[in-house]
Amino acid sequence: MPTPVKSVLPVVLLGCGGVGRYLLRHIVSCRPLHANQGVAIRVVGVADSSSLLVAEDVHSTGLDDALLTQLCAAKSAGSPLSSLLGRGHCQLFKNPEARGKVIDAATTLGRTTGLVLVDCSATYDTVSLLKDAVDHGCCVVLANKKPLTGAYEDFQKLVSNFRRIRFESTVGAGLPVIASVTRIIASGDPITRIVGSLSGTLGYVMSELEDGKKFSEVVKTAKSLGYTEPDPRDDLGGMDVARKALILARLLGQQISMESINVCLLRVYILVN
Protein backbone atom coordinates (compact mmCIF):
# COMPACT_ATOMS: atom_id res chain seq x y z
CA MET A 1 0.00 0.00 0.00
CA PRO A 2 1.45 3.40 -0.89
CA THR A 3 2.26 5.76 1.99
CA PRO A 4 -0.38 8.52 2.17
CA VAL A 5 0.91 12.03 1.47
CA LYS A 6 1.17 13.60 4.90
CA SER A 7 2.89 16.76 3.87
CA VAL A 8 2.83 18.91 0.72
CA LEU A 9 5.78 21.29 0.56
CA PRO A 10 5.36 24.16 -1.91
CA VAL A 11 8.78 25.46 -2.94
CA VAL A 12 9.93 28.60 -4.73
CA LEU A 13 13.48 28.37 -6.02
CA LEU A 14 15.54 31.54 -6.32
CA GLY A 15 18.45 31.09 -8.70
CA CYS A 16 18.74 28.35 -11.28
CA GLY A 17 22.43 28.22 -12.00
CA GLY A 18 24.43 25.04 -11.45
CA VAL A 19 23.30 24.45 -7.85
CA GLY A 20 19.65 25.35 -8.44
CA ARG A 21 19.39 23.11 -11.49
CA TYR A 22 21.02 20.23 -9.63
CA LEU A 23 18.45 20.67 -6.88
CA LEU A 24 15.55 20.63 -9.36
CA ARG A 25 16.85 17.46 -11.02
CA HIS A 26 17.37 15.88 -7.60
CA ILE A 27 13.80 16.69 -6.55
CA VAL A 28 12.45 15.18 -9.77
CA SER A 29 14.61 12.05 -9.42
CA CYS A 30 13.59 11.53 -5.77
CA ARG A 31 9.81 11.39 -6.32
CA PRO A 32 9.60 7.68 -5.34
CA LEU A 33 11.58 8.35 -2.14
CA HIS A 34 9.38 11.32 -1.24
CA ALA A 35 6.28 9.19 -1.86
CA ASN A 36 7.70 6.65 0.62
CA GLN A 37 8.27 9.42 3.13
CA GLY A 38 4.72 10.70 2.67
CA VAL A 39 6.07 14.00 1.36
CA ALA A 40 5.25 15.79 -1.89
CA ILE A 41 7.57 18.61 -2.93
CA ARG A 42 5.67 20.98 -5.19
CA VAL A 43 7.93 23.43 -7.05
CA VAL A 44 5.51 26.32 -7.60
CA GLY A 45 8.02 28.83 -8.93
CA VAL A 46 11.56 29.22 -10.23
CA ALA A 47 13.29 32.58 -10.46
CA ASP A 48 16.52 33.63 -12.11
CA SER A 49 18.11 37.06 -11.92
CA SER A 50 15.62 38.62 -14.32
CA SER A 51 12.30 36.82 -14.07
CA LEU A 52 10.06 34.29 -12.34
CA LEU A 53 8.32 31.31 -13.88
CA VAL A 54 5.38 30.39 -11.70
CA ALA A 55 2.62 27.76 -11.76
CA GLU A 56 -0.79 29.01 -12.88
CA ASP A 57 -2.40 28.26 -9.54
CA VAL A 58 0.18 27.94 -6.76
CA HIS A 59 -2.52 26.75 -4.34
CA SER A 60 -3.24 23.54 -6.18
CA THR A 61 -0.38 22.64 -8.51
CA GLY A 62 3.31 23.10 -9.12
CA LEU A 63 5.37 23.22 -12.27
CA ASP A 64 5.26 19.64 -13.54
CA ASP A 65 8.35 17.44 -13.69
CA ALA A 66 8.58 17.52 -17.47
CA LEU A 67 8.60 21.31 -17.37
CA LEU A 68 11.23 21.36 -14.60
CA THR A 69 13.43 19.06 -16.66
CA GLN A 70 12.97 21.25 -19.73
CA LEU A 71 13.72 24.30 -17.61
CA CYS A 72 17.05 22.82 -16.50
CA ALA A 73 17.96 22.01 -20.09
CA ALA A 74 16.96 25.48 -21.29
CA LYS A 75 18.94 27.29 -18.58
CA SER A 76 21.97 25.03 -19.18
CA ALA A 77 21.83 26.02 -22.84
CA GLY A 78 21.71 29.70 -21.91
CA SER A 79 18.06 30.25 -22.86
CA PRO A 80 15.91 32.57 -20.73
CA LEU A 81 12.97 31.34 -18.61
CA SER A 82 10.63 33.04 -21.09
CA SER A 83 11.53 30.36 -23.65
CA LEU A 84 9.40 27.93 -21.60
CA LEU A 85 6.21 29.98 -21.73
CA GLY A 86 4.79 28.06 -24.69
CA ARG A 87 4.68 24.95 -22.50
CA GLY A 88 1.47 26.21 -20.83
CA HIS A 89 0.23 25.96 -17.21
CA CYS A 90 2.71 28.60 -16.16
CA GLN A 91 3.16 32.36 -16.15
CA LEU A 92 6.21 34.56 -16.42
CA PHE A 93 6.87 37.76 -14.50
CA LYS A 94 9.80 40.05 -15.10
CA ASN A 95 11.56 41.97 -12.34
CA PRO A 96 10.50 43.96 -10.38
CA GLU A 97 6.99 42.47 -10.71
CA ALA A 98 8.46 38.99 -10.11
CA ARG A 99 9.44 39.91 -6.56
CA GLY A 100 5.85 40.97 -5.80
CA LYS A 101 4.58 37.63 -7.06
CA VAL A 102 6.90 35.72 -4.72
CA ILE A 103 5.66 37.86 -1.82
CA ASP A 104 2.06 37.11 -2.89
CA ALA A 105 2.80 33.38 -2.74
CA ALA A 106 4.56 33.79 0.62
CA THR A 107 1.60 35.72 2.02
CA THR A 108 -1.06 33.27 0.93
CA LEU A 109 0.86 30.02 1.42
CA GLY A 110 3.16 30.90 4.34
CA ARG A 111 0.59 30.44 7.08
CA THR A 112 -1.60 27.83 5.35
CA THR A 113 0.17 25.03 3.50
CA GLY A 114 3.56 26.57 4.25
CA LEU A 115 6.07 27.72 1.65
CA VAL A 116 9.78 27.03 1.41
CA LEU A 117 11.94 29.66 -0.24
CA VAL A 118 15.14 28.04 -1.48
CA ASP A 119 17.95 30.46 -2.30
CA CYS A 120 20.45 28.92 -4.70
CA SER A 121 21.53 32.26 -6.09
CA ALA A 122 24.85 33.93 -5.30
CA THR A 123 23.64 37.46 -4.68
CA TYR A 124 22.84 39.80 -1.79
CA ASP A 125 19.66 40.84 -3.64
CA THR A 126 17.51 38.07 -2.16
CA VAL A 127 17.87 39.16 1.47
CA SER A 128 14.87 41.50 1.71
CA LEU A 129 12.67 38.92 0.00
CA LEU A 130 13.87 36.24 2.42
CA LYS A 131 13.21 38.47 5.43
CA ASP A 132 9.69 39.22 4.20
CA ALA A 133 9.13 35.50 3.68
CA VAL A 134 10.24 34.78 7.26
CA ASP A 135 7.72 37.39 8.45
CA HIS A 136 4.99 35.54 6.57
CA GLY A 137 5.85 32.26 8.33
CA CYS A 138 7.72 30.71 5.41
CA CYS A 139 10.68 28.37 5.72
CA VAL A 140 13.96 29.43 4.17
CA VAL A 141 16.72 27.20 2.82
CA LEU A 142 19.98 28.73 1.67
CA ALA A 143 22.87 27.48 -0.40
CA ASN A 144 23.64 31.18 -0.85
CA LYS A 145 26.00 32.50 1.83
CA LYS A 146 25.45 36.18 1.14
CA PRO A 147 22.14 36.80 2.96
CA LEU A 148 23.76 35.35 6.11
CA THR A 149 26.92 37.43 5.83
CA GLY A 150 25.56 40.92 5.31
CA ALA A 151 24.34 43.14 8.16
CA TYR A 152 24.16 41.32 11.49
CA GLU A 153 20.51 42.36 11.85
CA ASP A 154 19.68 40.46 8.65
CA PHE A 155 21.32 37.30 9.97
CA GLN A 156 19.48 37.70 13.26
CA LYS A 157 16.17 38.16 11.48
CA LEU A 158 16.67 35.14 9.23
CA VAL A 159 17.63 32.78 12.07
CA SER A 160 15.06 34.22 14.51
CA ASN A 161 12.92 31.12 14.08
CA PHE A 162 15.68 28.54 13.90
CA ARG A 163 13.30 25.68 13.12
CA ARG A 164 12.33 27.41 9.88
CA ILE A 165 15.78 27.91 8.36
CA ARG A 166 18.41 25.54 6.98
CA PHE A 167 21.76 26.52 5.47
CA GLU A 168 23.77 23.32 5.78
CA SER A 169 25.52 23.60 2.42
CA THR A 170 26.82 27.13 3.01
CA VAL A 171 29.74 25.74 5.03
CA GLY A 172 31.49 22.46 4.31
CA ALA A 173 29.25 21.62 1.33
CA GLY A 174 28.11 18.02 1.89
CA LEU A 175 29.70 17.70 5.34
CA PRO A 176 27.28 18.21 8.24
CA VAL A 177 29.15 21.18 9.73
CA ILE A 178 26.24 23.49 10.55
CA ALA A 179 24.13 20.67 11.98
CA SER A 180 27.04 19.46 14.12
CA VAL A 181 27.95 22.90 15.43
CA THR A 182 24.30 23.61 16.20
CA ARG A 183 23.93 20.30 18.02
CA ILE A 184 27.11 20.78 20.03
CA ILE A 185 26.00 24.24 21.15
CA ALA A 186 22.47 23.06 22.00
CA SER A 187 23.81 20.16 24.04
CA GLY A 188 25.93 22.43 26.21
CA ASP A 189 29.40 21.39 25.09
CA PRO A 190 31.78 24.32 24.62
CA ILE A 191 33.32 25.01 21.20
CA THR A 192 36.72 26.60 21.65
CA ARG A 193 38.09 26.48 18.13
CA ILE A 194 37.09 25.38 14.64
CA VAL A 195 39.91 24.35 12.32
CA GLY A 196 39.36 23.24 8.76
CA SER A 197 40.13 23.51 5.11
CA LEU A 198 37.16 25.71 4.29
CA SER A 199 37.61 25.90 0.55
CA GLY A 200 37.53 22.85 -1.67
CA THR A 201 38.13 25.22 -4.57
CA LEU A 202 41.38 26.61 -3.18
CA GLY A 203 42.42 23.07 -2.24
CA TYR A 204 41.87 21.96 -5.82
CA VAL A 205 43.66 24.98 -7.31
CA MET A 206 46.68 24.55 -5.01
CA SER A 207 46.98 20.82 -5.72
CA GLU A 208 46.91 21.42 -9.45
CA LEU A 209 49.49 24.22 -9.19
CA GLU A 210 51.72 21.87 -7.21
CA ASP A 211 51.44 19.46 -10.11
CA GLY A 212 52.91 22.17 -12.32
CA LYS A 213 49.78 23.23 -14.20
CA LYS A 214 49.18 26.82 -15.29
CA PHE A 215 47.15 29.01 -12.90
CA SER A 216 44.89 30.38 -15.63
CA GLU A 217 44.09 26.90 -16.90
CA VAL A 218 43.54 25.45 -13.45
CA VAL A 219 41.02 28.19 -12.61
CA LYS A 220 39.26 27.68 -15.94
CA THR A 221 39.01 23.93 -15.31
CA ALA A 222 37.82 24.46 -11.73
CA LYS A 223 35.05 26.72 -13.00
CA SER A 224 34.01 24.30 -15.74
CA LEU A 225 33.86 21.49 -13.14
CA GLY A 226 31.50 23.63 -11.03
CA TYR A 227 34.01 23.88 -8.17
CA THR A 228 34.12 27.69 -8.05
CA GLU A 229 31.58 30.33 -7.12
CA PRO A 230 29.92 31.90 -10.19
CA ASP A 231 32.63 34.57 -9.92
CA PRO A 232 35.87 32.63 -9.18
CA ARG A 233 37.42 35.77 -7.66
CA ASP A 234 35.16 35.14 -4.64
CA ASP A 235 37.16 31.95 -4.04
CA LEU A 236 40.58 33.19 -5.08
CA GLY A 237 40.40 36.41 -3.07
CA GLY A 238 39.41 34.54 0.09
CA MET A 239 35.97 36.18 0.37
CA ASP A 240 34.15 32.87 0.09
CA VAL A 241 36.17 31.39 2.96
CA ALA A 242 35.68 34.59 4.98
CA ARG A 243 31.91 34.25 4.56
CA LYS A 244 32.01 30.68 5.85
CA ALA A 245 34.06 31.78 8.85
CA LEU A 246 31.56 34.56 9.52
CA ILE A 247 28.60 32.18 9.37
CA LEU A 248 30.34 29.85 11.85
CA ALA A 249 31.27 32.73 14.16
CA ARG A 250 27.70 34.05 14.14
CA LEU A 251 26.40 30.53 14.85
CA LEU A 252 28.69 30.51 17.89
CA GLY A 253 26.92 33.65 19.08
CA GLN A 254 29.44 36.27 18.01
CA GLN A 255 27.69 39.42 16.84
CA ILE A 256 30.35 40.35 14.32
CA SER A 257 30.45 41.48 10.71
CA MET A 258 32.64 40.90 7.69
CA GLU A 259 34.97 43.73 8.73
CA SER A 260 36.00 41.63 11.74
CA ILE A 261 37.28 38.82 9.53
CA ASN A 262 40.96 39.06 8.77
CA VAL A 263 41.69 37.46 5.41
CA CYS A 264 45.40 36.66 5.10
CA LEU A 265 46.21 36.20 1.47
CA LEU A 266 49.05 33.91 0.61
CA ARG A 267 50.89 35.31 -2.38
CA VAL A 268 51.55 32.54 -4.86
CA TYR A 269 54.52 32.96 -7.15
CA ILE A 270 54.44 30.85 -10.24
CA LEU A 271 57.92 30.26 -11.52
CA VAL A 272 58.35 29.89 -15.22
CA ASN A 273 61.13 27.46 -15.91
Add this chain to the structure above:
Amino acid sequence: MPTPVKSVLPVVLLGCGGVGRYLLRHIVSCRPLHANQGVAIRVVGVADSSSLLVAEDVHSTGLDDALLTQLCAAKSAGSPLSSLLGRGHCQLFKNPEARGKVIDAATTLGRTTGLVLVDCSATYDTVSLLKDAVDHGCCVVLANKKPLTGAYEDFQKLVSNFRRIRFESTVGAGLPVIASVTRIIASGDPITRIVGSLSGTLGYVMSELEDGKKFSEVVKTAKSLGYTEPDPRDDLGGMDVARKALILARLLGQQISMESINVCLLRVYILVN
Protein backbone atom coordinates in the same frame (compact mmCIF):
# COMPACT_ATOMS: atom_id res chain seq x y z
CA MET B 1 13.98 38.88 31.14
CA PRO B 2 14.41 35.13 31.68
CA THR B 3 13.13 32.85 28.91
CA PRO B 4 9.85 31.21 30.00
CA VAL B 5 10.00 27.43 30.40
CA LYS B 6 8.32 26.12 27.27
CA SER B 7 9.08 22.48 27.77
CA VAL B 8 9.53 20.28 30.85
CA LEU B 9 11.27 17.01 30.02
CA PRO B 10 10.89 14.29 32.66
CA VAL B 11 13.74 11.80 32.35
CA VAL B 12 14.34 8.33 33.77
CA LEU B 13 17.95 7.21 33.52
CA LEU B 14 18.70 3.50 33.21
CA GLY B 15 22.26 2.73 34.22
CA CYS B 16 24.49 4.99 36.26
CA GLY B 17 27.96 3.77 35.44
CA GLY B 18 30.55 6.09 33.92
CA VAL B 19 28.38 7.30 31.03
CA GLY B 20 25.19 7.70 33.07
CA ARG B 21 26.96 9.65 35.80
CA TYR B 22 28.61 11.90 33.25
CA LEU B 23 25.19 12.61 31.77
CA LEU B 24 23.72 13.47 35.19
CA ARG B 25 26.59 15.85 35.95
CA HIS B 26 26.23 17.40 32.50
CA ILE B 27 22.49 17.98 33.01
CA VAL B 28 23.14 19.62 36.38
CA SER B 29 25.93 21.81 34.97
CA CYS B 30 23.81 22.92 32.00
CA ARG B 31 20.87 24.33 33.97
CA PRO B 32 21.59 27.94 32.87
CA LEU B 33 21.78 26.86 29.21
CA HIS B 34 18.52 24.92 29.49
CA ALA B 35 16.87 27.95 31.11
CA ASN B 36 17.99 30.01 28.10
CA GLN B 37 16.52 27.42 25.78
CA GLY B 38 13.24 27.42 27.70
CA VAL B 39 13.75 23.77 28.61
CA ALA B 40 13.70 22.14 32.05
CA ILE B 41 15.10 18.62 32.30
CA ARG B 42 13.55 16.90 35.31
CA VAL B 43 15.35 13.69 36.29
CA VAL B 44 12.51 11.80 37.97
CA GLY B 45 14.29 8.47 38.38
CA VAL B 46 17.67 6.78 38.20
CA ALA B 47 18.06 3.01 37.98
CA ASP B 48 21.09 0.79 38.29
CA SER B 49 21.17 -2.96 37.74
CA SER B 50 19.46 -3.74 41.05
CA SER B 51 17.18 -0.86 41.99
CA LEU B 52 15.47 2.40 41.10
CA LEU B 53 15.64 5.69 42.97
CA VAL B 54 12.60 7.74 42.08
CA ALA B 55 11.19 11.15 43.02
CA GLU B 56 8.30 11.09 45.49
CA ASP B 57 5.88 12.59 43.00
CA VAL B 58 7.08 12.19 39.42
CA HIS B 59 4.26 14.44 38.19
CA SER B 60 5.49 17.55 39.91
CA THR B 61 9.15 17.22 40.85
CA GLY B 62 12.37 15.46 39.98
CA LEU B 63 15.33 14.39 42.06
CA ASP B 64 16.98 17.68 42.99
CA ASP B 65 20.43 18.64 41.75
CA ALA B 66 22.09 18.22 45.13
CA LEU B 67 20.74 14.67 45.31
CA LEU B 68 21.87 13.91 41.74
CA THR B 69 25.36 15.14 42.58
CA GLN B 70 25.41 13.01 45.74
CA LEU B 71 24.15 10.07 43.73
CA CYS B 72 27.05 10.37 41.30
CA ALA B 73 29.53 10.54 44.16
CA ALA B 74 27.94 7.57 45.91
CA LYS B 75 27.93 5.38 42.79
CA SER B 76 31.52 6.39 41.96
CA ALA B 77 32.50 5.24 45.45
CA GLY B 78 30.76 1.91 44.92
CA SER B 79 27.83 2.60 47.27
CA PRO B 80 24.35 1.34 46.35
CA LEU B 81 21.46 3.68 45.48
CA SER B 82 19.85 2.73 48.80
CA SER B 83 22.56 4.73 50.59
CA LEU B 84 20.79 7.89 49.37
CA LEU B 85 17.41 7.08 50.90
CA GLY B 86 18.03 9.15 54.04
CA ARG B 87 18.16 12.26 51.83
CA GLY B 88 14.35 12.33 51.67
CA HIS B 89 11.95 13.27 48.82
CA CYS B 90 12.71 10.00 47.08
CA GLN B 91 11.79 6.35 47.18
CA LEU B 92 13.72 3.20 46.38
CA PHE B 93 12.40 0.12 44.62
CA LYS B 94 14.33 -3.10 44.17
CA ASN B 95 14.06 -5.29 41.09
CA PRO B 96 11.69 -6.64 39.86
CA GLU B 97 9.36 -4.05 41.44
CA ALA B 98 11.59 -1.26 40.05
CA ARG B 99 10.70 -2.21 36.48
CA GLY B 100 6.98 -1.88 37.28
CA LYS B 101 7.56 1.60 38.69
CA VAL B 102 9.27 2.75 35.49
CA ILE B 103 6.33 1.39 33.49
CA ASP B 104 3.96 3.27 35.83
CA ALA B 105 5.82 6.51 35.12
CA ALA B 106 5.84 5.76 31.38
CA THR B 107 2.10 5.09 31.41
CA THR B 108 1.12 8.24 33.27
CA LEU B 109 3.71 10.64 31.83
CA GLY B 110 4.20 9.22 28.31
CA ARG B 111 1.09 10.76 26.79
CA THR B 112 0.82 13.82 29.04
CA THR B 113 4.04 15.69 29.81
CA GLY B 114 6.09 13.11 27.91
CA LEU B 115 8.84 10.98 29.39
CA VAL B 116 12.33 10.30 28.09
CA LEU B 117 13.89 6.97 28.94
CA VAL B 118 17.67 7.28 28.68
CA ASP B 119 19.54 3.98 28.50
CA CYS B 120 23.15 4.36 29.59
CA SER B 121 23.44 0.75 30.69
CA ALA B 122 25.37 -1.91 28.78
CA THR B 123 22.87 -4.73 28.95
CA TYR B 124 20.22 -6.43 26.81
CA ASP B 125 17.89 -6.42 29.84
CA THR B 126 16.44 -2.98 29.12
CA VAL B 127 14.94 -3.85 25.74
CA SER B 128 11.47 -4.98 26.89
CA LEU B 129 11.18 -1.92 29.12
CA LEU B 130 12.18 0.35 26.23
CA LYS B 131 9.66 -1.28 23.91
CA ASP B 132 6.89 -0.84 26.48
CA ALA B 133 7.91 2.80 26.90
CA VAL B 134 7.69 3.34 23.13
CA ASP B 135 4.17 1.88 23.24
CA HIS B 136 3.25 4.42 25.90
CA GLY B 137 4.42 7.32 23.70
CA CYS B 138 7.71 7.89 25.52
CA CYS B 139 10.92 9.06 23.89
CA VAL B 140 13.94 6.81 24.08
CA VAL B 141 17.60 7.83 24.05
CA LEU B 142 20.29 5.17 23.93
CA ALA B 143 24.00 5.17 24.59
CA ASN B 144 23.54 1.41 24.98
CA LYS B 145 24.02 -0.44 21.70
CA LYS B 146 22.55 -3.74 22.81
CA PRO B 147 18.80 -3.02 22.50
CA LEU B 148 19.43 -2.00 18.87
CA THR B 149 21.50 -5.08 18.03
CA GLY B 150 19.33 -7.90 19.31
CA ALA B 151 16.39 -9.33 17.36
CA TYR B 152 15.55 -7.31 14.24
CA GLU B 153 11.95 -6.98 15.43
CA ASP B 154 13.17 -5.17 18.55
CA PHE B 155 15.15 -2.68 16.45
CA GLN B 156 12.14 -2.17 14.20
CA LYS B 157 9.88 -1.57 17.18
CA LEU B 158 12.25 0.91 18.81
CA VAL B 159 12.76 3.00 15.65
CA SER B 160 9.11 2.72 14.54
CA ASN B 161 8.54 6.33 15.56
CA PHE B 162 11.86 7.77 14.43
CA ARG B 163 11.14 11.21 15.88
CA ARG B 164 11.01 9.69 19.35
CA ILE B 165 14.37 7.92 19.41
CA ARG B 166 17.98 9.09 19.46
CA PHE B 167 21.08 6.90 19.59
CA GLU B 168 23.77 9.20 18.27
CA SER B 169 26.49 8.07 20.68
CA THR B 170 26.12 4.37 19.88
CA VAL B 171 28.30 4.79 16.77
CA GLY B 172 31.22 7.19 16.50
CA ALA B 173 30.79 8.54 20.06
CA GLY B 174 30.85 12.34 19.72
CA LEU B 175 30.95 12.34 15.92
CA PRO B 176 27.58 12.93 14.25
CA VAL B 177 27.53 9.62 12.37
CA ILE B 178 23.92 8.53 12.95
CA ALA B 179 22.55 12.02 12.25
CA SER B 180 24.61 12.29 9.06
CA VAL B 181 23.66 8.86 7.75
CA THR B 182 20.00 9.53 8.55
CA ARG B 183 20.12 12.88 6.79
CA ILE B 184 21.86 11.47 3.71
CA ILE B 185 19.26 8.71 3.39
CA ALA B 186 16.35 11.11 3.93
CA SER B 187 17.69 13.51 1.31
CA GLY B 188 17.84 10.81 -1.35
CA ASP B 189 21.59 10.49 -1.77
CA PRO B 190 22.77 6.88 -2.07
CA ILE B 191 25.18 5.44 0.50
CA THR B 192 27.34 2.81 -1.13
CA ARG B 193 29.95 2.16 1.53
CA ILE B 194 30.86 3.27 5.05
CA VAL B 195 34.52 3.07 5.97
CA GLY B 196 35.86 4.04 9.36
CA SER B 197 37.86 3.25 12.42
CA LEU B 198 34.89 2.17 14.51
CA SER B 199 36.69 1.55 17.77
CA GLY B 200 38.58 4.25 19.60
CA THR B 201 39.39 1.62 22.20
CA LEU B 202 41.11 -0.72 19.73
CA GLY B 203 42.87 2.28 18.20
CA TYR B 204 44.21 3.25 21.61
CA VAL B 205 45.26 -0.31 22.49
CA MET B 206 47.06 -0.81 19.16
CA SER B 207 48.90 2.52 19.41
CA GLU B 208 50.11 1.70 22.90
CA LEU B 209 51.22 -1.80 21.85
CA GLU B 210 53.15 -0.25 18.97
CA ASP B 211 54.90 1.88 21.56
CA GLY B 212 56.07 -1.33 23.20
CA LYS B 213 53.79 -1.35 26.24
CA LYS B 214 52.44 -4.57 27.75
CA PHE B 215 49.01 -5.72 26.52
CA SER B 216 47.69 -6.41 30.03
CA GLU B 217 48.74 -2.97 31.24
CA VAL B 218 47.41 -1.16 28.19
CA VAL B 219 43.99 -2.77 28.63
CA LYS B 220 43.99 -1.93 32.33
CA THR B 221 44.85 1.70 31.58
CA ALA B 222 42.23 1.90 28.81
CA LYS B 223 39.59 0.67 31.24
CA SER B 224 40.63 3.08 33.96
CA LEU B 225 40.46 5.95 31.44
CA GLY B 226 36.89 4.95 30.61
CA TYR B 227 37.80 4.05 27.01
CA THR B 228 36.50 0.46 27.15
CA GLU B 229 33.05 -1.04 27.50
CA PRO B 230 32.31 -2.16 31.09
CA ASP B 231 33.58 -5.58 29.97
CA PRO B 232 36.71 -4.86 27.86
CA ARG B 233 36.32 -8.22 26.09
CA ASP B 234 33.43 -6.61 24.17
CA ASP B 235 36.00 -4.29 22.60
CA LEU B 236 38.88 -6.71 22.28
CA GLY B 237 36.80 -9.51 20.76
CA GLY B 238 35.38 -7.18 18.12
CA MET B 239 31.77 -7.48 19.34
CA ASP B 240 31.50 -3.78 20.08
CA VAL B 241 32.59 -2.89 16.54
CA ALA B 242 30.26 -5.55 15.12
CA ARG B 243 27.34 -3.94 16.98
CA LYS B 244 28.17 -0.54 15.49
CA ALA B 245 28.33 -2.07 12.02
CA LEU B 246 24.97 -3.75 12.60
CA ILE B 247 23.35 -0.49 13.73
CA LEU B 248 24.66 1.27 10.60
CA ALA B 249 23.53 -1.58 8.33
CA ARG B 250 20.05 -1.57 9.86
CA LEU B 251 19.89 2.22 9.47
CA LEU B 252 20.64 1.68 5.78
CA GLY B 253 17.58 -0.54 5.62
CA GLN B 254 19.22 -3.96 5.80
CA GLN B 255 17.08 -6.37 7.79
CA ILE B 256 20.01 -8.36 9.12
CA SER B 257 21.14 -9.72 12.47
CA MET B 258 24.39 -10.17 14.33
CA GLU B 259 24.97 -13.56 12.67
CA SER B 260 25.38 -11.74 9.34
CA ILE B 261 28.33 -9.72 10.64
CA ASN B 262 31.66 -11.30 9.90
CA VAL B 263 34.17 -10.32 12.58
CA CYS B 264 37.70 -10.90 11.33
CA LEU B 265 39.99 -11.03 14.30
CA LEU B 266 43.55 -9.98 13.80
CA ARG B 267 45.77 -12.19 15.91
CA VAL B 268 48.28 -10.03 17.72
CA TYR B 269 51.54 -11.69 18.69
CA ILE B 270 53.44 -9.94 21.39
CA LEU B 271 57.09 -10.74 21.15
CA VAL B 272 59.04 -10.87 24.34
CA ASN B 273 62.52 -9.64 23.70
